[in-house]
Amino acid sequence: xxxxxxxxxxxxxxxxxxxxxxxxxxxxxxxxxxxxxxxxxxxxxxxxxxxxxxxxxxxxxxxxxxxxxxxxxxxxxxxxxxxxxxxxxxxxxxxxxxxxxxxxxxxxxxxxxxxxxxxxxxxxxxxxxxxxxx
Numbered sequence: 001x002x003x004x005x006x007x008x009x010x011x012x013x014x015x016x017x018x019x020x021x022x023x024x025x026x027x028x029x030x031x032x033x034x035x036x037x038x039x040x041x042x043x044x045x046x047x048x049x050x051x052x053x054x055x056x057x058x059x060x061x062x063x064x065x066x067x068x069x070x071x072x073x074x075x076x077x078x079x080x081x082x083x084x085x086x087x088x089x090x091x092x093x094x095x096x097x098x099x100x101x102x103x104x105x106x107x108x109x110x111x112x113x114x115x116x117x118x119x120x121x122x123x124x125x126x127x128x129x130x131x132x133x134x
Contacts, residue, residue, distance in 0.1 A: 087111045
């Protein structure tokens with residue numbers, strides 16, 4: 001390669017009318033626009049997400065019997081229903097890594113009744129289970 005090759009390639013792709021400075025300004029402008037669009041996409045996601053059937057939110061002990069809140073507290077572990085797992089996975093898809101600085105807060109807001117730390121712990125559990133299954 002020769003010095004300044006990329007600048008020449010970019011200018012050639014843009015019909016040779018653009019200077020390096022204008023290309024950089026345009027890239028920055030598009031970057032700002034993209035960050036504004038990401039905020040809008042979160043609002044769209046919240047509007048479009050399906051509400052979870054309240055029957056899916058009932059926690060069970062594995063035998064199909066509903067757990068009391070006292071039993072859950074004794075367990076000390078937060079239980080996740082299949083509906084909540086699905087909501088978590090959909091939120092993870094909607095907010096991939098490095099997209100927003102408040103990614104986990106938005107994910108927790110998308111999963112009804114779960115906190116940021118609950119969501120982070122659940123993702124860690126799912127990763128661990130997935131790796132051990134291989």
